[in-house]
Amino acid sequence: MRKGSLLRELPILVSLALLVSLLIKSFLVQFFFIPSGSMENTLQIKDRVAVNRIPFIGNNVSRGDVIVFRDPAGWLPEASSDPENKITHAIREGLVIVGVVPNPAKQYLVKRVIGVAGDKVVAKDKVLTINGKPTNEPYIFAGNTPSDTDFNITVPEGKVWVMGDHRGASADSRFHQDDVNNGMVPVEKITGRVVATIWPFQRIGFISSQDPLSKK
Numbered sequence: 001m002r003k004g005s006l007l008r009e010l011p012i013l014v015s016l017a018l019l020v021s022l023l024i025k026s027f028l029v030q031f032f033f034i035p036s037g038s039m040e041n042t043l044q045i046k047d048r049v050a051v052n053r054i055p056f057i058g059n060n061v062s063r064g065d066v067i068v069f070r071d072p073a074g075w076l077p078e079a080s081s082d083p084e085n086k087i088t089h090a091i092r093e094g095l096v097i098v099g100v101v102p103n104p105a106k107q108y109l110v111k112r113v114i115g116v117a118g119d120k121v122v123a124k125d126k127v128l129t130i131n132g133k134p135t136n137e138p139y140i141f142a143g144n145t146p147s148d149t150d151f152n153i154t155v156p157e158g159k160v161w162v163m164g165d166h167r168g169a170s171a172d173s174r175f176h177q178d179d180v181n182n183g184m185v186p187v188e189k190i191t192g193r194v195v196a197t198i199w200p201f202q203r204i205g206f207i208s209s210q211d212p213l214s215k216k
Helices: 002-027 086-097
Strands: 029-033 048-052 066-070 108-115 120-124 127-130 151-154 159-163 190-199
Touching: 029 190, 066 159, 108 120, 108 127
Parallel strands: none
Antiparallel strands: 029 048, 048 190, 066 108, 066 190, 108 159, 120 127, 120 151
């Protein structure tokens, strides 16, 4: 009797589990794979990270947040064709959708927010200032300068200016100023804030937001 009851309830339990997983992925947490070294040493190549989506439901983004966002204007090359067979590909895509495995981030990027709406961000002679104040960025990759590229921008409403922590290996806002967004990332393109590294085991830990205007 109990066995028969369990068999009848199993499809319902599986459906509920998938629904909960989809709700978590859609509104709470999503997982991503880091494919490049543009955020070293904060994030390493092949790190798996957890992204908190809650603050971005209300478009609440802060200077210093490490964010994952959808490609805003052709920053990434077109993804190459997937060599997997159809069955394997379908299974993997299904696991990504329900959040069981990290998204391979083919159409996503990860950077740090340096400027928010109203900020005047200026780089000149390898010195970076925000609203006329010098920045403090201990997370920058060792040996890099705040920016080898000079620029002078003011962030409009609804956009953010982003840069990688590995400034010498990051094709970020600085290199896309001729696109439709002038190098900015529309807030609606932001998926969420990186809150933790979840794999590999030795790198498990929280990723904090660090405002570049914080006191030294």
